Amino acid sequence: MANVGFLFASICGWATFIILFISLACPQKIVVFQPSFLISSGPKVSSFLLGKTSGISLHLRTVSVSNSTGSIDPSCVAEATRWTLATEQMGKSALRVHLTLNHSLRLCGDNETDADCCAKPLCVLETLQVSACIGSTPQASLLIQATINARLFPSNAGYENKTVFPNQVYQPLGACPCDLTSGTCDPRCCCDKDCSSEDLKLFESYCLPGPFGGQVSPAPDYQCSMQSAENSPDWFPFLCVTSPAENNPYLGLFYQGDTIAPRPGPSFQMPALSAPVPVSIYVQGSPIITSDNKYFTVPQMVLGRCIKGAPVAFLQNFKLECVTLIHSCPTGPPLKMLEKDLSPDVLNGQGAGVVKVNLTDEETPDLSLFLSSGQVDFTSETLVCENVTLALDYKFYWKGNGITSISLTRTVGTVVLNGSLAVTTRYSAVFLNGESAAEPNSGNPGYQVERPLIAGVLDNNTELIQKTLINSWKPAGDGLCSNAIMKPVLFGENSTSGCLLPLRQLNVTQCDLLRETVADLQAALTTATYVARRGNPDITTMTDWLNISFVTLNSSTATGATAGICSDIPSHQHISAWSLTTSLVDGIPQKEIQALEVRYSMSTWALGCEGGDSSLCENPEENQLFPVTSSVTFIDIPFNTGPPKNRFQINFTEYDCNRNDVCWPELAFPFTRYYTGEPYSQALAKGMILVFMFLSAAILGTPWRQIRQAWHNA
The missing domain is CATH 2.60.40.10 (Immunoglobulins)
Structure with missing residues (x-):
């Protein structure tokens, strides 16, 4: 019976599953x-x-x-x-x-x-x-x-005459305030338009006076036009006032408030670019113009967003990434660019000449740096998108105030789309004078905040410093170190970043090789040996550069001391930069780098086999992620206002004027500098005059006269 019941339950279960599957499939x-x-x-x-x-x-x-x-x-x-x-x-x-x-x-x-x-x-x-x-x-x-x-329309729907209101400053809207009844003549309201001439004769001499009777702007008594023989003083003809009717105390009696000019409200639409002004020569920062008097535009970062049509500025390099989520093969910019859009004629800035953009296409087979994981849709068909624009790298060659040539390298690739996919497009522009890039300074002369830290490497052949950058990690995509890129260290900006390094059992058993691999990853961040003191260093002057201090890595752990555990892994790189404010230029503090140190922190890496997940140790091909990090710290050195205090000044405050109510050194005024009421030179001069006067009074006074008399008598 048990087997029969089990068979019956199985049959019922399969029948329920089939019915459920049919019920889910049929609605389609x-x-x-x-x-x-x-x-x-x-x-x-x-x-x-x-x-x-x-x-x-x-x-x-x-x-x-x-x-x-x-x-x-x-x-x-x-x-x-x-x-x-x-x-x-x-x-x-x-x-x-x-x-x-x-x-x-x-x-x-x-x-x-x-x-x-x-x-x-x-x-x-x-x-x-x-x-x-x-x-x-x-x-x-x-x-x-x-x-x-049916819709009913009014008979006078087509009447479009507008009511013209008079200027309220000189004539109020209520031109006849006593007109209280529409279509009827109001008694004593002489300004009522409904009153006929016969009606006005009935109360012509009893009209309502003042503004409420329609006399909106009665002439004041001091007006010369108000002179009458029975009610005029003797002085009136000489002192009366003649002025236009608009200038009277009743002006604007019914006018409430002032005219408010409308203010433009905020707009959430992208402002349209103004028409470019033709240029004869280019200067640093001026936009580059095409031959049809339009801006030469390339996607750039503006206010934290990628703008497709941002003008390119002369002698200003840039490098950025824009992420676009696509659901189908792109058909237009920025992922699908035509050759005619990328090769316009550009004004060279040296007169009426033009420069054409030389386009070179490169197809990349490795799309790992350009594609991020998206949402996979198994119900949609797989699309193959060819010649997708993945990178645009411009090189502008310049001389003086003009552009000599422009080269563009476009990187394209074939993208396989199944659902949605995030495509990272890279854009860059560099201005080259001959073959050397016009690297922008990070300050003049001192460093400015959020400007790149300038580093350098000494070229033994030319004895010149080649500029480079100090970098930190910038994870991309899945956060792995193989896909991570580097970002420059910005002055005054503390940061901590990193990436993940996947390891297997075999990697952890070869500790020396693992240490060397991680050390090479960290060393790639800082390849320079010098750092610039200021933001505008001279590559020919060694006094503008400081040696970077690298803390030597010492490892004493034997290889394979413990199975699956490696110690002394340089997993963290810390950059410490000491800066000092040396001067002010137009109120802007100018800071200089005093020292820069690169130090590594050691870690012990071991595969985590504890807990409920033992697959990491059972499967030798299973990966475990370990962090490789970098951090930057800027330290401000306080400005030194004087020589350091000795032990007596630190421990005893009896003669310290800053920490004691009684300042004995001030008794020696004006021969000490403790008095700050006036310049020391003036105080010293006045003190010397007082001493001279005291000595003169003492010599010419009574004691010296008595001494001279005694000496003379002797």
């Missing part, structure tokens, strides 16, 4: 309308057809409810209607269906026989059916109950 072959019934009161209707829409045809007709069945059966026979049927593909399994009424909703006028109007207010009352068919077999249907009324 069924199409449905969502919603399947609509009530429309307007001339436009939309619905969605979901499911496998390939091979589906749509048919529209006008239907009525069957008296026998009470339902409407779908039909694959289309009929002529007043509606237009349109579709829009929304994806592989969704189709949007649009129905638009081709009939005017204007109500017909009297004795109008035009068919394109509504004979009665209820213009459209009908039921429509949209059938989705495969061949002549209906699959789904959509019912639409249309109940649409």
